[in-house]
Amino acid sequence: MVEEEARQGQGVTPAEGMEDDSTSFFDPTRFKILAIGVVAALAGLMSGIDIGVVSGALAFFGKQFHASTLALSWVVSSMMAGAAVGSVSAGWLSHHMGRKRALILGAAVFAVGAAGCALSWSIPSMIAFRVVMGVAVGLSAFTAPLYLSEIASEDSRGAMVSTYQLMLTVGIFVAFLSDTYFSYSGDWRWMFGVAAFPAALFLIGVLFLPYSPRWLVMQGRHREARQIMLDLRNDPLEAAKEIQAIRLQLETKQDGWKLFRTNSNFRRSVGLGIMLQAMQQFAGINIVMFYAPKILEYAKFDTQSQVWCTAIIGMVNMFATFVAVGLVDRWGRKPILYVGFTVMAIAMVVLGCLLHSGMGSSGAQMAAVFVLMVFCAGHAMSAGPLMWVLCSEIQPIGGRDFGMAASTLTNWVTNMIVGLSALTLMETLGAAGTFWLVGALNALFLILTILLVPETKGMALAVIEERLMKGVKLRKLGR
Missing domain, CATH: 1.20.1250.20 (MFS general substrate transporter like domains)
Incomplete structure (x- = not known):
C-alpha cells in the first residue's frame, strides 16, 4: 500500500525517485527544507526582538511620560499577558486555520503591535500595543516549532526545531544592538519600530511556505499532503511511509x-x-x-x-x-x-x-x-x-x-x-x-x-x- 502511494502524484516510481540530486554536492531538496526552516524560525527572531527591545527603551520612554515604577512594570509584563492569551488560542487557530495561516496571522499582528508601540502617545496606549505584540508572540511561539517539526525529516527534526530557540536568542541580541545604536539619540520610538521590519519580512516569507502535510491529512486533504511530502523528500517511498505514519498517529x-x-x-x-x-x-x-x-x-x-x-x-x-x-x-x-x-x-x-x-x-x-x-x-x-x-x-x-x-x-x-x-x-x-x-x-x-x-x-x-x-x-x- 505504501509503495503504491509512492507511485501516485506525478507518476514518480521509487526507482526514479532515487535518481534525484541526493547524491550530488548540492541537494535542492535539503536546500529547500533549510530555506523553509529559516523562514519559519524567523518567528523566533520576532519574539526575541520583542523580549529584548524593552530593556533599552524603558528608561527613555519612562522619562518622557514620567512613568512610575508600577507603570514601567506593566509596560514590560503586558507583553507576557498577551502572549498567554496567544498561546492559549494558538492550538485552536493552528488546528482550524492551519499552521501556515496561523503564522501569517501572527506576523501581521506582530507588525501592527510593533508599529503601535513606536507611535504610542501615552502609557496606556503603549501597554495596549504591547499586549497586541504579546498575542502575536504567544501564537508564533506555539505554532512555529509545531510547523517546523511537521515539515522536517526525521534526521533533521531536532536541529530544525532548535533553530526557533536559537533565533530567539539572536533576536534578543539584535534588539540589544539596536537599542545601543538608538540610545545615543534616546529615540525609544525607533527602538520599538525596528521590530516591524523582521515582522514584515516574516509575513512575506510565510506566504511562500507550503502547508504542513500533517495538517492537510488532519483535514482529509490526502492528495495535497502527498504532493507536498513528495516535494520535501528525496525518496517517494520515504514520503509515502511518512504520510502513512501520520495517519496511524492521528488514530490516537x-x-x-x-x-x-x-x-x-x-x-x-x-x-x-x-x-x-x-x-x-x-x-x-x-x-x-x-x-x-x-x-x-x-x-x-x-x-x-x-x-x-x-x-x-x-x-x-x-x-x-x-x-x-x-x-x-x-x-x-x-x-x-x-x-x-x-x-x-x-x-x-x-x-x-x-x-x-x-x-x-x-x-x-x-x-x-x-x-x-x-x-x-x-x-x-x-x-x-x-x-x-x-x-x-x-x-x-x-x-x-x-x-x-x-x-x-x-x-x-x-x-x-x-x-x-x-x-x-x-x-x-x-x-x-x-x-x-x-x-x-x-x-x-x-x-x-x-x-x-x-x-x-x-x-x-x-x-x-x-x-x-x-x-x-x-x-x-x-x-
Missing part, C-alpha cells in the same frame, strides 16, 4: 482534559511540566533580559556603558545556546541542569555581594558584568532550552496537546509575574537582596531537579509513557 485521539480529570498519572506529568516552566522563569533570566540596564545602573555604570554591556550580555546568551544543542544528547538532561542551576545560584549570590559592597571600583563593575554573563550562559545552556525538551518528552501522546498547552501557559504567566515584580523587588529588597533571593531559588531548583526530574536521554517516548502510566516515580521515568 487527543482528549487531554478528560484524561486530566480521570487519570492521576497524567496529572503528575502535567504538574511536572508546569513545575519545569515555573523553574525556567523564576530562575531569573528575564530579570536580566528586561532590566539589564537598570541592574547596571545599580552597578554605577553610565547610560552608554549600560546599553553596550547589555548587548555583550545578549551575545553571550546567544552563543551559549549552542552549548545546549551540542551537549543535550551527549551528557543528558539532568547533568546539564545540575551545572546550569549551580552556576546560576553562585552567580546570583556573587552579584548580590558585589552590589551590597557598593561597587566602589571599576574592577567591581567589570566583575558584575562578568557575573551577569556567566549567569546568562548558565541559563542559556540549561534551563532555557532543556525545559521545553523535557516538557515535550514527558507528556503521553493522548494528552500531549493539553500538557504542552498547560506548560506554555505557565511559561508566559510566570514570565509576566517576573516582569511585573522585578522592579518592585529591587526597590523594596534592594538590588543585592533581590539577587540573593534569585540565588536561593536556583539552589531550590537544583534540589527539585535531583528529586523530581527524570533523565530522558535516549529513552523512547513510548517507554516513558508506559512507565508514567504504571505509576513509576517521576524521577525514575527515564534512566
Whole structure:
C-alpha cells in the first residue's frame, strides 16, 4: 500500500525517485527544507526582538511620560499577558486555520503591535500595543516549532526545531544592538519600530511556505499532503511511509482534559511540566533580559556603558545556546541542569555581594558584568532550552496537546509575574537582596531537579509513557 502511494502524484516510481540530486554536492531538496526552516524560525527572531527591545527603551520612554515604577512594570509584563492569551488560542487557530495561516496571522499582528508601540502617545496606549505584540508572540511561539517539526525529516527534526530557540536568542541580541545604536539619540520610538521590519519580512516569507502535510491529512486533504511530502523528500517511498505514519498517529485521539480529570498519572506529568516552566522563569533570566540596564545602573555604570554591556550580555546568551544543542544528547538532561542551576545560584549570590559592597571600583563593575554573563550562559545552556525538551518528552501522546498547552501557559504567566515584580523587588529588597533571593531559588531548583526530574536521554517516548502510566516515580521515568 505504501509503495503504491509512492507511485501516485506525478507518476514518480521509487526507482526514479532515487535518481534525484541526493547524491550530488548540492541537494535542492535539503536546500529547500533549510530555506523553509529559516523562514519559519524567523518567528523566533520576532519574539526575541520583542523580549529584548524593552530593556533599552524603558528608561527613555519612562522619562518622557514620567512613568512610575508600577507603570514601567506593566509596560514590560503586558507583553507576557498577551502572549498567554496567544498561546492559549494558538492550538485552536493552528488546528482550524492551519499552521501556515496561523503564522501569517501572527506576523501581521506582530507588525501592527510593533508599529503601535513606536507611535504610542501615552502609557496606556503603549501597554495596549504591547499586549497586541504579546498575542502575536504567544501564537508564533506555539505554532512555529509545531510547523517546523511537521515539515522536517526525521534526521533533521531536532536541529530544525532548535533553530526557533536559537533565533530567539539572536533576536534578543539584535534588539540589544539596536537599542545601543538608538540610545545615543534616546529615540525609544525607533527602538520599538525596528521590530516591524523582521515582522514584515516574516509575513512575506510565510506566504511562500507550503502547508504542513500533517495538517492537510488532519483535514482529509490526502492528495495535497502527498504532493507536498513528495516535494520535501528525496525518496517517494520515504514520503509515502511518512504520510502513512501520520495517519496511524492521528488514530490516537487527543482528549487531554478528560484524561486530566480521570487519570492521576497524567496529572503528575502535567504538574511536572508546569513545575519545569515555573523553574525556567523564576530562575531569573528575564530579570536580566528586561532590566539589564537598570541592574547596571545599580552597578554605577553610565547610560552608554549600560546599553553596550547589555548587548555583550545578549551575545553571550546567544552563543551559549549552542552549548545546549551540542551537549543535550551527549551528557543528558539532568547533568546539564545540575551545572546550569549551580552556576546560576553562585552567580546570583556573587552579584548580590558585589552590589551590597557598593561597587566602589571599576574592577567591581567589570566583575558584575562578568557575573551577569556567566549567569546568562548558565541559563542559556540549561534551563532555557532543556525545559521545553523535557516538557515535550514527558507528556503521553493522548494528552500531549493539553500538557504542552498547560506548560506554555505557565511559561508566559510566570514570565509576566517576573516582569511585573522585578522592579518592585529591587526597590523594596534592594538590588543585592533581590539577587540573593534569585540565588536561593536556583539552589531550590537544583534540589527539585535531583528529586523530581527524570533523565530522558535516549529513552523512547513510548517507554516513558508506559512507565508514567504504571505509576513509576517521576524521577525514575527515564534512566
